[in-house]
Amino acid sequence: MNVAASPLSVIAGTPTGSATALAAVLHGLEPHLVQVEVTCSRGPGGFQLVGLAEAAVKESRVRVSGALAHLGVLLNEYAVTVNLAPADLRKSGAALDVAIALGTLAAVGRLEPSSLHGVLFIGELSLDGALRPVTGVLPRLNGAASEGVRSAIVPPGNAAEAGLSRGVQVLVAGTLQRILEHLSGQRLLATLPPTKLVPQPSLTQGDLAEVRGQTSARRSLELAAAGAHNLLLLGPPGSGKTLLARLLPTVLPPLDVEEAIECTTIHSVAGTLPSSTGVVTERPFRAPHHSVSDAGLVGGGDLPRPGEVSLAHHGVLFLDELAEFRRSAIEALRQPLEDGRVCIARARARAWFPARPLVVAAVNPCPCGHWGHPRLTCKCSEFERKRYRARLSGPLLDRIDIHVQAPPVEVAALMRRSGGESSARVRERVTVARERQKHRSERLFGAPHLNASLPARYLEAIVRLDDASRSLLEDAVPRLGLSARAFNKILRVARTAADLEGEAEVLERHVVEGVQGRVLDREPTL
Numbered sequence: 001m002n003v004a005a006s007p008l009s010v011i012a013g014t015p016t017g018s019a020t021a022l023a024a025v026l027h028g029l030e031p032h033l034v035q036v037e038v039t040c041s042r043g044p045g046g047f048q049l050v051g052l053a054e055a056a057v058k059e060s061r062v063r064v065s066g067a068l069a070h071l072g073v074l075l076n077e078y079a080v081t082v083n084l085a086p087a088d089l090r091k092s093g094a095a096l097d098v099a100i101a102l103g104t105l106a107a108v109g110r111l112e113p114s115s116l117h118g119v120l121f122i123g124e125l126s127l128d129g130a131l132r133p134v135t136g137v138l139p140r141l142n143g144a145a146s147e148g149v150r151s152a153i154v155p156p157g158n159a160a161e162a163g164l165s166r167g168v169q170v171l172v173a174g175t176l177q178r179i180l181e182h183l184s185g186q187r188l189l190a191t192l193p194p195t196k197l198v199p200q201p202s203l204t205q206g207d208l209a210e211v212r213g214q215t216s217a218r219r220s221l222e223l224a225a226a227g228a229h230n231l232l233l234l235g236p237p238g239s240g241k242t243l244l245a246r247l248l249p250t251v252l253p254p255l256d257v258e259e260a261i262e263c264t265t266i267h268s269v270a271g272t273l274p275s276s277t278g279v280v281t282e283r284p285f286r287a288p289h290h291s292v293s294d295a296g297l298v299g300g301g302d303l304p305r306p307g308e309v310s311l312a313h314h315g316v317l318f319l320d321e322l323a324e325f326r327r328s329a330i331e332a333l334r335q336p337l338e339d340g341r342v343c344i345a346r347a348r349a350r351a352w353f354p355a356r357p358l359v360v361a362a363v364n365p366c367p368c369g370h371w372g373h374p375r376l377t378c379k380c381s382e383f384e385r386k387r388y389r390a391r392l393s394g395p396l397l398d399r400i401d402i403h404v405q406a407p408p409v410e411v412a413a414l415m416r417r418s419g420g421e422s423s424a425r426v427r428e429r430v431t432v433a434r435e436r437q438k439h440r441s442e443r444l445f446g447a448p449h450l451n452a453s454l455p456a457r458y459l460e461a462i463v464r465l466d467d468a469s470r471s472l473l474e475d476a477v478p479r480l481g482l483s484a485r486a487f488n489k490i491l492r493v494a495r496t497a498a499d500l501e502g503e504a505e506v507l508e509r510h511v512v513e514g515v516q517g518r519v520l521d522r523e524p525t526l
């Protein structure tokens with residue numbers, strides 16, 4: 001239809017065309033395809049966006065009209081209706097911009113509507129029509145692939161993670177203009193080659209060789225890493241608890257490719273992918289401040305976002321000053337740590353995120369930090385000390401297998417090169433011990449558990465105590481007032497100590513290590 005020739009056609013409401021472009025939204029990690037249906041009429045009528053769009057989607061009107069003006073299409077000359085279907089699905093974020101813009105371009109006749117078929121569009125637009133990176137590209141692509149979508153166009157800033165997707169041809173475009181050229185067949189975009197993901201050992205936090213002294217704390221890092229045991233470091237300020245915690249990732253084996261992709265997906269949704277690589281290659285280390293909100297720690301929000309416990313998935317979650325965390329935040333950690341995932345239920349959406357970090361907590365021995373110090377005097381009353389300790393008990397402590405004391409060491413001495421064993425050496429032993437556990441568990445129980453997460457009913461089958469170990473425990477249990485739960489933790493840690501040595505059976509010295517890991521049960525010695 002030649003609109004300029006017919007005076008009637010400029011009346012608002014006269015249809016000029018319609019088109020549909022494909023986009024995707026996320027609820028948690030779960031992708032949903034969205035049909036962006038655009039209808040345009042000649043004449044001023046404004047820009048209507050319907051279909052349960054959140055504020056950020058509504059703002060796309062401004063960005064899309066800016067980007068289209070750059071291509072010579074002035075939206076105020078049209079009445080545009082954009083319907084996001086299905087209507088009952090919540091849509092959020094700026095990632096729908098590109099699909100809305102292309103649907104509009106096709107509806108006003110700048111593009112053949114059929115050229116949009118079967119292509120997923122992901123990206124935010126700047127006012128001059130450039131494609132900006134968005135969060136959650138990898139899960140959107142994988143979701144689209146599973147729905148049979150064959151091709152997708154993403155912003156250059158998302159190329160690294162997009163290259164990890166499987167089953168969909170990914171193209172990268174820097175501008176809306178460039179997508180127009182591609183879809184009209186003038187100049188095709190090149191297919192993005194797959195990203196080669198090479199997981200690395202975590203070396204950014206330092207090296208264990210830098211730690212002087214702290215023999216028992218070093219050993220506890222090795223045990224924690226080998227059996228995936230949660231760890232509590234108890235010691236005065238300046239004992240290097242934070243340094244020790246930061247070094248735990250360095251003795252863990254590198255992520256495997258599947259784990260790295262899982263971490264990349266979570267960090268992609270959270271918008272916390274490392275800018276240097278664009279993908280996660282190292283085990284994450286997360287150290288939220290004790291003032292963190294419950295939602296910040298476990299995830300939440302109206303549009304569910306992963307919390308620290310999920311951002312630390314497959315890595316280390318460090319809770320420094322554990323006693324200072326809000327009780328509710330620590331309570332909120334209980335279920336995720338039990339289940340290995342977080343579920344966030346909202347009125348219109350339910351999201352879940354994986355959450356399987358190794359937890360390291362650090363605490364002072366008392367509020368002033370000097371209780372038990374060889375030189376300094378504790379200023380706390382007995383009541384204050386007791387109340388402080390009481391704050392530590394509860395759901396999180398129940399999930400910690402090893403408590404270890406980090407005695408005060410001058411920071412300078414701690415940092416001096418001591419020629420101690422390097423992280424790489426410890427990591428080798430840890431890796432072998434982990435393989436041993438997985439093989440055994442696979443063979444006996446059909447699943448590759450590490451000792452910390454092995455179901456309790458299987459413990460007896462992998463820890464057969466000799467007479468010496470048995471009498472040692474019979475003596476220790478009543479003396480330390482150990483619960484059945486603590487008893488099981490001793491067996492798990494003892495099993496890990498034996499696995500680190502390649503011992504088939506748990507021996508007395510391994511049980512001793514398990515018992516030594518119950519510092520908080522041995523109250524009087526502190």
Ligand SMILES: [Zn+2]
Pocket residue numbers: 366367368369370371378379380
């Ligand atoms: Zn004190």
